[in-house]
Amino acid sequence: MDCSDFISEFIKDDLASGRFSCVHTRFPPEPNGWLHIGHCKAMTVDFMAAERFGGKCNLRFDDTNPEKEDLSYVKAIKRDIKWLGFDWEDREYYASDYYEYLYGLAVKIIKKGRAYVDDLSEEEISEYRGTAVPDRNYITLTPPGRNSPWRDRSVEENLELFAAMRAGKYADGEKTLRAKIDMTDPNLVMRDPVMYRIRRAVHYRTGNSWCIYPMYDFQHPLSDAKEGITHSLCSLEYEIHRPLYEWFIREAEVFPSRQIEFARLNLTRTVLSKRYLLRLVEEKHVSGWDDPRMPTLAGLRRRGYTPAALRNFVAQIGIAKTDSTVEFAFLEYCLREDLNKTSRRVMAVLRPLKLIVENWPSEKIEDLEAVNNPEDENAGTRIIRFGKELWIERDDFEENPPPKYFRLFPGNAVRLRYGYIVTCTGCDKDAGGNIIAVRCNYDPETKGGNALDNRKVKGTIHWLNAADAIPLEARIYDYLFTAEKPLNTPEKPDGTNSSFLDNLNLASLEVISGAMGEPCLAEAKPGERFQFERLGYFVRDCPAISDCNGDGVDSAHPPASSHLVFNKTVGLRDTWAKIVKKE
Ligand code: ATP
Ligand code: MG
Numbered sequence: 156m157d158c159s160d161f162i163s164e165f166i167k168d169d170l171a172s173g174r175f176s177c178v179h180t181r182f183p184p185e186p187n188g189w190l191h192i193g194h195c196k197a198m199t200v201d202f203m204a205a206e207r208f209g210g211k212c213n214l215r216f217d218d219t220n221p222e223k224e225d226l227s228y229v230k231a232i233k234r235d236i237k238w239l240g241f242d243w244e245d246r247e248y249y250a251s252d253y254y255e256y257l258y259g260l261a262v263k264i265i266k267k268g269r270a271y272v273d274d275l276s277e278e279e280i281s282e283y284r285g286t287a288v289p290d291r292n293y294i295t296l297t298p299p300g301r302n303s304p305w306r307d308r309s310v311e312e313n314l315e316l317f318a319a320m321r322a323g324k325y326a327d328g329e330k331t332l333r334a335k336i337d338m339t340d341p342n343l344v345m346r347d348p349v350m351y352r353i354r355r356a357v358h359y360r361t362g363n364s365w366c367i368y369p370m371y372d373f374q375h376p377l378s379d380a381k382e383g384i385t386h387s388l389c390s391l392e393y394e395i396h397r398p399l400y401e402w403f404i405r406e407a408e409v410f411p412s413r414q415i416e417f418a419r420l421n422l423t424r425t426v427l428s429k430r431y432l433l434r435l436v437e438e439k440h441v442s443g444w445d446d447p448r449m450p451t452l453a454g455l456r457r458r459g460y461t462p463a464a465l466r467n468f469v470a471q472i473g474i475a476k477t478d479s480t481v482e483f484a485f486l487e488y489c490l491r492e493d494l495n496k497t498s499r500r501v502m503a504v505l506r507p508l509k510l511i512v513e514n515w516p517s518e519k520i521e522d523l524e525a526v527n528n529p530e531d532e533n534a535g536t537r538i539i540r541f542g543k544e545l546w547i548e549r550d551d552f553e554e555n556p557p558p559k560y561f562r563l564f565p566g567n568a569v570r571l572r573y574g575y576i577v578t579c580t581g582c583d584k585d586a587g588g589n590i591i592a593v594r595c596n597y598d599p600e601t602k603g604g605n606a607l608d609n610r611k612v613k614g615t616i617h618w619l620n621a622a623d624a625i626p627l628e629a630r631i632y633d634y635l636f637t638a639e640k641p642l643n644t645p646e647k648p649d650g651t652n653s654s655f656l657d658n659l660n661l662a663s664l665e666v667i668s669g670a671m672g673e674p675c676l677a678e679a680k681p682g683e684r685f686q687f688e689r690l691g692y693f694v695r696d697c698p699a700i701s702d703c704n705g706d707g708v709d710s711a712h713p714p715a716s717s718h719l720v721f722n723k724t725v726g727l728r729d730t731w732a733k734i735v736k737k738e
Contacts, residue, residue, distance in 0.1 A: 178210030186228035188429030214243035221356035272316035299339035380409035424634040459694030459724030488731035503672035544621040561614035576601040696720040
């Protein structure tokens with residue numbers, strides 16, 4: 156990440172003024188879902204800010220919502236952070252470990268007369284608080300809220316009631332602990348926010364030990380302070396919470412962590428919020444959190460994305476203070492940049508059509524040399540075999556070609572990649588008139604690469620030797636949503652609001668089961684990436700991604716079945732360049 160970003164400027168000032176003597180950040184995921192690419196941005200900001208100033212970054216699970224959190228999410232989050240290449244070393248913390256500490260600070264605030272136990276219900280609290288539509292400056296357009304009738308309880312009574320809340324004397328929702336701030340504050344967040352609520356829910360770490368749970372706004376700043384976090388970097392929606400963050404730090408008299416907000420990452424054609432991603436999973440619109448169409452790190456990884464491409468993407472978009480939406484095509488551009496350099500080239504045919512080389516002797520097999528990666532000399536070459544019967548792509552033959560069609564049609568010549576130039580002599584059809592084979596003659600003088608002979612042809616096509624090609628399944632993906640911004644859900648004609656699910660792309664997955672590939676693909680490891688020449692980048696599927704080790708290639712668990720599935724990662728054509736050109 157560029158050091159000239161605004162966060163680095165704040166940090167530099169803080170170091171120069173002596174406000175802080177070191178830099179300590181944290182990445183605070185809530186274990187209520189799997190990480191998505193937005194978290195990749197947050198992580199990059201948190202870890203890189205620390206790294207740039209020789210500081211540290213903690214991993215802290217922000218786990219104070221027992222109903223939604225789970226150990227399986229903790230494991231998935233740790234796995235995905237490691238896969239991206241960030242390292243929290245031994246600094247793994249849990250807000251749920253701070254319950255006793257937080258309780259103590261709540262008592263301290265009560266003793267200062269700055270918090271009270273309220274008997275109003277949650278509905279009454281929000282009614283008393285008032286509803287407001289904040290304008291751009293967070294000035295509310297509603298009248299001030301009303302004080303709760305329980306606001307002026309004595310410190311002694313509050314201490315006693317709060318202890319009774321903890322001891323389980325009251326039912327869920329019967330009482331809350333609230334900060335005593337100002338019910339007329341224009342910022343609604345400051346109108347006596349709730350600090351603790353009663354919830355008899357089993358927490359995945361603390362079990363039944365607690366029946367009161369701290370609210371985010373109270374817990375987060377004080378957890379930061381407990382860890383000595385100097386810069387608490389978070390997304391823009393927390394900006395209006397900053398005065399409250401500072402209020403709790405001040406009233407609890409703890410380490411003065413500083414909150415700084417940055418714009419969240421939004422991407423076209425997808426949703427970046429665990430709430431919505433959870434719905435996609437629960438309602439089975441996708442196969443799971445790691446479905447290759449999901450913007451989760453596990454989904455992107457299974458799709459064939461590399462950590463380098465994701466980190467480079469985040470570095471390129473930079474960090475800003477205003478929200479914006481990045482084109483998905485730009486993410487794909489960053490991915491292609493990386494895959495082009497690193498992926499081995501092989502040939503595969505998605506929809507095979509037989510090509511018979513009529514003037515090739517029946518039994519003859521010839522070895523040809525193919526380059527594994529023209530971008531990487533060290534990748535070497537491999538032998539591919541050429542025989543009388545080949546597979547070509549069904550699309551690469553047209554009996555009656557449209558204008559500018561440079562592939563095979565009767566009378567036309569093309570080069571078979573790494574092989575010979577062949578001239579089409581016709582095709583065979585079945586009784587129904589379907590084309591079942593194409594016929595051609597080869598020119599023995601044209602063996603090898605494109606430069607070895609003087610004959611020029613306009614088209615080069617890929618092919619496989621029919622005798623040793625292996626069957627495979629190819630899964631071709633499209634964007635999960637048809638709308639650029641799936642969460643923009645306009646009103647329907649009947650006056651009801653549409654749902655983001657109305658924008659789902661119902662054709663986002665195409666399974667091609669009869670594809671074929673070079674024999675070397677039989678050895679492909681789950682998670683291994685290739686370029687299928689002329690078709691795009693593909694990755695061998697890794698279904699149980701939790702079994703894979705950090706590099707995405709599962710060497711310890713070879714797949715039980717020999718069924719070869721390849722996910723299409725991205726096509727070869729750069730749609731981003733087109734967008735830039737248009738603009
Ligand atoms: P979601 O909206 O997906 O549920 P969240 O903010 O509730 O996200 P957390 O697990 O609480 O998820 O987030 C951990 C950190 O990641 C927070 O600091 C949050 O600000 C940041 N974050 C979440 N989504 C994005 C995003 N789209 N872009 C940048 N940062 C994000
Ligand atoms: Mg959150």
